[in-house]
Amino acid sequence: MDKLKAMTTFVTIVDQGSLSAAADKLDRSPAAMVRALAGLEKYLGVRLLNRSTRRIALTDEGREYLQHCRRILLDVEAVEFQLDSRRADPAGKLSITAPVMFGRLHIGPLLNQWLKQTPSMSAELILLDRVVDVIEEGFDLALRIGHLADSSLVIRPIGSTPYVLCASPEFIAQRGEPSHPEQLSDWPTVCFAPSREVWQFQVEGKLWEQRISPVISANQIDTELAAARDGIGICRVLGYQAQQDLERGTLVPVLPEYNAPALPVQFVFPHSRLLSPRVRQFLDAVVEPLQASLMKTSQYQCKNSS
Numbered sequence: 001m002d003k004l005k006a007m008t009t010f011v012t013i014v015d016q017g018s019l020s021a022a023a024d025k026l027d028r029s030p031a032a033m034v035r036a037l038a039g040l041e042k043y044l045g046v047r048l049l050n051r052s053t054r055r056i057a058l059t060d061e062g063r064e065y066l067q068h069c070r071r072i073l074l075d076v077e078a079v080e081f082q083l084d085s086r087r088a089d090p091a092g093k094l095s096i097t098a099p100v101m102f103g104r105l106h107i108g109p110l111l112n113q114w115l116k117q118t119p120s121m122s123a124e125l126i127l128l129d130r131v132v133d134v135i136e137e138g139f140d141l142a143l144r145i146g147h148l149a150d151s152s153l154v155i156r157p158i159g160s161t162p163y164v165l166c167a168s169p170e171f172i173a174q175r176g177e178p179s180h181p182e183q184l185s186d187w188p189t190v191c192f193a194p195s196r197e198v199w200q201f202q203v204e205g206k207l208w209e210q211r212i213s214p215v216i217s218a219n220q221i222d223t224e225l226a227a228a229r230d231g232i233g234i235c236r237v238l239g240y241q242a243q244q245d246l247e248r249g250t251l252v253p254v255l256p257e258y259n260a261p262a263l264p265v266q267f268v269f270p271h272s273r274l275l276s277p278r279v280r281q282f283l284d285a286v287v288e289p290l291q292a293s294l295m296k297t298s299q300y301q302c303k304n305s306s
Contacts, residue, residue, distance in 0.1 A: 001039065001040075001043055004072075004073070004076065006036065006039070006040045007069040008026075009022070009026065009033065009037070010048065010065070010069060011073065012026055013037065014049075014056075015137070017055070018056060019033045019034060019037070019056070037049065044065070046061040046062075046065075047059050047062070048065055092120075092122075093123065093278075094122075094123045094124070094140055094141070094278045095123070095126075096111065096125050096126070096140065096141045096142070096143070096282075097125075097126045097128060097134075097137075097139050097141075097142045097143070098125070098127055098143035099143065099145060100128065100129050101240075102240060102265075103143065104127065105240065105244075106290060106293055107125065107286075108125060110285070110286040110289055110290070111123055111125055111282075113285075114281075114282055114285045114286065126139070134153060134268060134270055135270050140269060140276065140279050141269050141279055141282070142267065142269070143266075143267055144266055144268055145161065145238070145263055146263050147263070148266070154270070155267070155268055156266060156268070156269070156287070157265075157266045158265045158267065159264075159291050159295065160262035160263060160264050161238045161239045161240045161262055161263055161294055162239045162259055162260075162261075162262040162297060163200075163236060163238060163260045163263075164237060164238070164239050164242050164259060164297075165199075165235070165255050165259070166235060166237070166242050166245070166246065166251040166253055166254055167228055167231075167235070167251065168230070168231045168250065168252075169249065171228075171231040171232075172252060174231075175188075177254060178234075178254065178255060179255075180203075180255075181199070181201040181203065181208055181210045181255060182208075184199065184210050185210065185211060185212065185213070187234060188215045188234070189214045189215065189233045189234050189236075190214060190224050190233045190234065190235040191212060191216070191218070191224070191235075192217075192218065192224055192237070193217040193218055193219040194219060197211060197212050197214060198210065198211050201258040201259065201260055202260055208258070215227075215232050216232055221237060224237065225241065225242060229245065234254055238297075239297030240294065240297050265290075
């Protein structure tokens with residue numbers, strides 16, 4: 001039995017969620033996948049998956065075996081990447097995930113530029129506004145915004161992005177400008193729906209939580225910003241999300257001296273013992289431009305001087 005091939009097949013079945021999807025991924029027939037799994041289970045003497053017509057589920061033995069398979073395959077891949085690093089250019093496919101808006105504004109353009117300069121590479125860019133399990137979902141690299149829980153993932157810090165309150169110049173001209181976060185309870189606001197209707201600030205060095213009553217709650221940042229541009233109310237977003245509007249003057253900062261602390265921005269990847277050439281070269285190409293972009297948003301972060 002080709003043990004590495006069997007491990008790869010098993011991991012692909014789990015990751016894809018079905019034998020047929022794994023067959024498509026590996027360009028093999030469903031019957032071949034059934035035989036491969038049955039042969040592996042017979043060789044190991046345990047059942048790895050409970051299968052029905054609609055779904056598969058790991059057994060306890062399968063869950064334990066999956067962890068070992070992932071570690072072994074990562075080790076093999078790392079050694080291959082170490083040997084591959086002797087080449088002038090990396091080859092293969094780079095898989096990246098990032099938050100939707102950050103990926104669209106920053107990661108996508110930098111990735112396109114890198115691919116033009118590295119013709120031996122291809123890439124997969126998946127933009128999702130949720131925390132992705134890099135190892136379970138098979139990504140080489142993930143861009144994360146916010147404080148991270150303890151993890152075995154390796155972190156490459158990039159910079160930070162502040163929270164900003166902003167509104168259209170016309171709205172401020174008509175309504176005036178609040179002087180303290182507590183006044184926002186009576187002001188028209190625009191809220192990002194997945195978050196609570198409570199905005200956080202720093203007042204005299206302490207956390208201040210202010211409840212709002214939004215005129216509009218939107219599940220997309222673009223929609224929230226558009227509502228603020230149209231003069232519906234004050235919105236609260238991250239600096240990079242409002243940067244273009246603030247530079248164009250279509251939105252202006254509100255209460256910048258009370259902004260909550262900035263959030264860290266970082267890349268994370270599964271392991272550091274042998275960083276693959278494709279990941280290393282991509283990071284070398286994009287970290288500095290990303291840092292420069294994030295530095296532009298730092299002007300919107302003002303510490304409370306009182």
